[in-house]
Amino acid sequence: MSAHSGKLSVKEKIGYSLGDLAANLVFQTLMTYLAYFYTDIYGLSAKDSSIIMLVVGLIAAFIFNPIIGAIADRTQTKWGKFRPWILFTSVPLGIIALLAFTTPDFSYQGKVIYAVVAYTFLLIFYASNNLPYSALSGVITGDMKERNSLSSYRFVAVMFAQFFVQVFMLAIIKSAGNGDKAVGIEKVMTALAIIGTIMLIITFLTTKERIVPKPEQKSSLKEDLGDLTKNRPWIIMLSLTTLVFISLAMKGGSYVYYFENYVNKEQLALFVQPILDGLNSIGFTLFGNDPISAGFGLFNAGGIIFMIVGITFSKKLADTYGKRDVFRLFLFISTLFIMAFYFFPPTSVVLMFVSQILHGFFYGITIPILWAMIADVADYSEWKNNRRATAIIFSAMMVGLKAGLSIGGSLTTLFLSSFNYIPNSVTQPETAINGIKLLVSIFPSIPFIMGAILLFFYKIDKKMELEIENDLKQRRD
Template sequence: MTKNSHELSVKEKVGYALGDLAANLVFQTLVTYLAYFYTDIYGLKPEDAALVTLSVGLVAAFAFNPIIGAVADRTNSKMGKFRPWILYTAIPLGLASFMAFSTPGFEYKGKVIYAVITYTILLFLYAANNLPYAALSGVITGSMKERNSLSAYRFIGVMGAQFFVQVFMYDLILKAGNGNKSEGMETVMTYLAIIGTIMLLITFFTTKERIIPKPEQKSSVKEDLVDLLKNKPWVIMLMLTTLVFITLAMKGGSYVYYFENYVNQAELKAFLGPFKSILPTFENDTSFGLGVFNGGGILFGLLGIMLSKKLADKYGKRNVFGSSLFISTVFIIAFYFYPPESVGLIFGTQILHGFFYGISTPILWTMIADVADFSEWKNNRRATAIIFSAMMVGLKGGLSIGSALVASILGSFDYNADLAIQRDTAINGIKLLVSIFPAIPFLIGVGLLFLYEINKAKEIQIETELKARRVNS
C-alpha cells in the first residue's frame, strides 16, 4: 500500500510548498481585495457585489468541490491520482485569475454578468487545482510527524503569498496604474498569473504519491458520502473550516476600508516615520500603513508557524489549535475599542493576533489529513480527495459568506464608495467588520473543538495501526 520511504526531502517539501504559494496568490487576493475590487474599483453596488460573491461562491462550494473530489479519488494514471490535476489546471487557473480581476468597459448590467461568469470560472478552476493539491498532502507520506513538517513548509509558502498580497499589492496597484486602480489591478494580476503557473508546474515535477489505495478497494460515491456523514471528526472539521474562513474573509477584506476611512492619517504618518528609512517607498501613507500593519501580523505569524509543529507534536493538534485560536480572537475584539488616533495600539494588537493565529495556521490542514486517516482506520477504505473536498466546501463557503458579509454590512451601514468622508454609521460598520463580527465565528470554532475526538493519544493509535495494515498488505 506504500512505496518508497515516508521521509520527505527538503526539495520535495519546498516543491510542495510552492504550490500553496501559487494558490494563495489567488486566494489571498480574493480574501483581501474581492469586496474592495467589486465596490471601489469595478464599480458594483455593495448589494450586487454581495450577491455575486455569495451566490457564485456557494454554488462553487457545494457543487464543484464534491464533484471534483469524487472524480479525483477515482483518477488513476502513471502520474498518480492528484498530481495530474495540478499539471493540467496550472495554465487555465492563471488565465482565469487575470480575467476575474479585469475591468472591461461594459454597461452596468454587463459588468454584473461578466463578474458572475469570470468568478464562476475562477472558483471552478481553483477547486480543480487546489483540492487535488490539498489531497496530495494526505498521500505524500503516511507519517503524521512528516505531515506536520510538510505543513509547516507549506504554510511558510502561504504566509509568503499573504505577505506579498497584504503588504505590497495595494501599493503596487496604485503604482502600476499611475493612480488608476483598474489598470493597476490588471497589470499586477498579469504578473501574478504567470508566476503562479510556474510554481504549480514546479510542484508537479518535484512531488510523488506514496500512499496507494489497495487495488481491491472499490467504493461508490454514495458509500463515500455515507462514510463522511458518519465521521464525526469530519463533520466538526467542515464546520470549523467554514467558520475560520468566514472570519479571515471578513476581517481581511475590511482592513483596506479601515485604513482608508478610519485610522487617523496624521497619527499614522507620525507612527510610520521610523519605518520609512528601512522600507521601500510606498505611494502614500495609507498604502504604507496598510502594508506595515499586515506585514507585522504576517511576520509574527511566521514565528507562530515555526512553533506550531513542536507544540502540536507535544500537546496534540486539537489542544494547540483551540488555545491559539481563542487567544488570537481576544486581540481581534480589541480593535473595536481603539480610537482612530491609537495607531501604536492598533499595530501592536495586530502583531499579537498574527503570532497566536500563526500557531494554528498549519494545524488546520494536518488535522484534515488526520481525518482522512481516521476514515481509513475506521472503514478500511481510503477516500482522501472527497474528505479534502468537503473541507474545500468549508473554505469556499466561508470565503463566500465572509466576503459577501463585508459588502452587505457596508451597504447596510450606508457605505458609499463615492464619498471622500464616510458617514458615522459607515465608520461604525467598518469598525465592527474588523473586530466584533469576525470574532464570533472564531469563538464558535473554539467551542466545536471540545467535541473533536482525535486527541494526541488517538493520533498515535491511528498512525500505528495504519502502518501495520499497510505493511501487511
Template sequence: MGGKFRPWILWTAVPLGVVALLAFSTPNFEYKGKVVYAVVTYTLLLLLYAANNLPYSALSGGVITGDMGERNSISAYRFVAVMFAQFFVQVFMLPIIESAGGGDKAVGIEIVMTWLAIIGTIMLLITFFTTRERIVPKPEQKSSVKEDLSDLFKNKPWVITLTVTTLVFVTLAMKGGSYVYYFKNYVDADRLTSFIGPLLDFLSSIGVNFFGEDPVSAGFGLFNAGGIIFMIVGIGLSKKLADKYGKRDVFMTFFIYFNFVYHLLLFLLFNICRLMFASQILHGFFYGITIPLLWAMIADVADYSEWKTNRRATAIIFSAMMVGLKGGLSIGSALLAYILASYGYDADLTQQTAITITGTKMLVSIYPAIPFLLGVGLLFFYEINKKMEVQIEAELKERRQS
C-alpha cells in the same frame, strides 16, 4: 502516471497558466465584448483553479506521507511560502506593475501576469514530476458516492472540522474586508501620520517607497505587513508545538489567544496606534501557529475515516472542506455588506455618522470574534487528540504493511 491526485496537477498546469494570462489581459473589444470576455475568462480561471488546487491540497496534506509529524512539517512549509507570497503581493506588486508598464497599469498587469503564469506553470510541473503518492486505497476498495457520503456524515471529526473551517473563513472574510473601512473611517489620520512617519522616512531613506503618500493607505499597508511577517514566525513554530502537544490542543489554545488578544484589544484600544499595531503583530503570531494545523487536521480526518471504515476517502473529504472554505468566504462577505448597511454606511459621504464609525469598529473586533468562539467550542468535541493521533498512525501503518 501514478496516483489519483498528481495527474490532475499535470493536466491543469498549462491550461491554468494560459487562462490566468488571458483573464488579466485586455483585448481590443467594445465594452460589452470586454464584459463577456471578463466573465468567461474569470469563470474558466476559477474552474481550473479548483481542478488544480483541490488535488494539490489533498496531495500535500493527505497522500504524500502517512507520518503525522511529516504532515505537520509539510503544512508548515506550505504556509510559510503562502505568507511570503501574500506579503510580496501586498507590498511589492503594485510598484512592479507600474514599473513594468511604464506607468500604464493595464500593460504592466499583462506583462507581470505573463511571467507569473510561466513561473506558476513550471512550478506545478515540477510538483508533478518530483512527488509520489504513498497513501493509496487498497486495490480492492470499491465504494459508491452514497457510501462515501454516509461515511462522512457519521464521521464526527469531519463534521466538526468542516464547521470550524467554515466559521474560520467567515471571520477572515469579514475581518479582511472591513479593515479598509476601519482605517478610512475610524483610525485618526493625524495620529496615524505621527506614528508611522518616522518609519516611512526611514524606509524612504533606503529606497523603499512602496506605501505611497496617503498616511491612511500607508498605515493600512504597514498594518497588514506587520501581521504577515509575524504570521510567518508563528507558522515556523507550529510543527514543534503540534508534534509535542497534538494539533487539536495547539489549535484550540492559540485560537483563544489570538481571538482575545486581537479582537478584544481592537475594540478597547480606540486610536492608540502603537497598541493597535502591537495587537496586529500578536494576532499574526498567534494565528500563524494555527494556519498549517487546520489543513493537517483535515488529513488526520481522512486517516480517522480509513481507521474506522477501512476505506480511504481523501478526495471527498478535501472536496467537502473546499466547499466549507468557499461557503465561509461567501457568508463572511455577505455579512460584511449586511452589517455595514445596517449601520447606515454611505460610500458617497466623506464623513460617516457616529453610528457607522462604531459599526466599522465592531466589524474588526466583536463581530469576527463570534464565529471564532463558536469554532473553539466545537473543538472541545473533536476527539482526535495527541493520544489518538499516535494510535491511528500506528494501526494504519500496521494495516498498510500487511
C-alpha cells in the same frame, strides 16, 4: 497501501509548498481585495457585490468541490491521482485569475454578468487545482510528524504569498496604474498569473504519491458519502473550516476600508513616516509618501511576520500536545486581539499595530495544524472503514473554505451596504464608520470563538493520533 510513507526530502517539501504559494497569490487576493475591487474599482454596488460573492461562492462550494473530489479520487494515471490535476489546471487558473480582475468597458448590467461568469470560472479552476493539491498532502506520506512538517513548509509559503498581497499589492496597484487602480490591478494579476503557473508546474515535478489504495479497497461514491456522514471528526472539521474562513474573509476584506475610512491619517503618517524615510533612504520607494498604502502594508506586514514566527512553533507544539488541544487554545487567544480593535479610537495607531502582531503570532500557531488535522480525518476514515477516500474528504474541507470565504466576503459588503457605506467617498456617515469598526473586531471574533468551542467535541486527540498511525502502518506493511 504502499509502505513507502516515511521521511520526505527538503526538496520535496519546498516543491510541494510552492503549490500553495501559487494558489494563495489568487486566494489572498480574493480574500483581501475582491470586495474592494468590486465596490471601489470595478464599480458595482455593495449590494450587488454581496449577492455575486455569496451566490457564486456557495454554488462553487457545494457543487463544484464534491464533484471534483469524487472524480479526483477515481483518477488513475501513471503520475498518480492528484498530481495531474495540478499540472493541467495551472495555465487555465492563471488566465482566469487575470480575467476575473479585469475591468471591461461594459454597461453596468454587462459588468454584473461578466463578474458572475468570471468569478464562477475562477472558483471552478481554483477548486480543480487546489483541492487535488490539498489531497496530495494526505498521500505523500503516512507519517504524522512528517505531515506536520510538510504543513509547516506549506504554510510558511502561504504566509509569503499573504505578505506580498497584503503588504505590497495596494501600493504596486497604484504605482503600476499611475493612479488608475483598474489598470494597475490588471498589470499585477498578469505578473502573478505567470509566476503562479510556473510554481504549480514545479510542484508537479518535485512531488510523489506514495500512499496508493489497493485495488480491493475501491469504493463507490455512495459508500464514500456514507462514510462521511458517519464521520463526526469530519463534520466538526467541515464546520470549523467554514467558521475560520468566515472570520478571515470578513476581517481580511475589511482592513482596507478600515485604513481608508477609520484610522486617523495624521497619526498614521506620524507613525509610519520614520519607517518610510528609512525605506526611501535605502532605495525602497514603492510606498512613496502615501501614508495610507504604507500604513496598510506595514500593518499587514507585522501580522504576517509574526504569523510566520508562530508557524515555526506549530510542529513542536502539535507533536508534543496533539493538534486538537493546541489549535483550540491558540485560536481562542488570537481572538482576544481581534476583539480589541473595537475599543481602539482612530488615533491609537500603535495599539492597532501591537494587537495585529499579537493576533498574528497566536493565530500563526494554528495555521499548519488545520490542514494536518484534515489529513488525520482521512486516516481516521480509512482506520474505521478500511477504505481511503482522500480527495472527497479534502473536498468537504474545501466546501468549508469556499463557503466561509463566500459568506465572510458577502457579509462584508452586505454590512457595508446596510451601514450606508459610500464607495470612493472622502467622508463616510457615522453608521458606516461604526460598521467598518465592527467588521474588523466583533463580527469576525464570533466565528473564531464558535470554532474553539466546537473542538471540545472533536475526539482525535494526541493518544488517538498515535493509535491510528500505528494501526494503519501495520495494515499497509
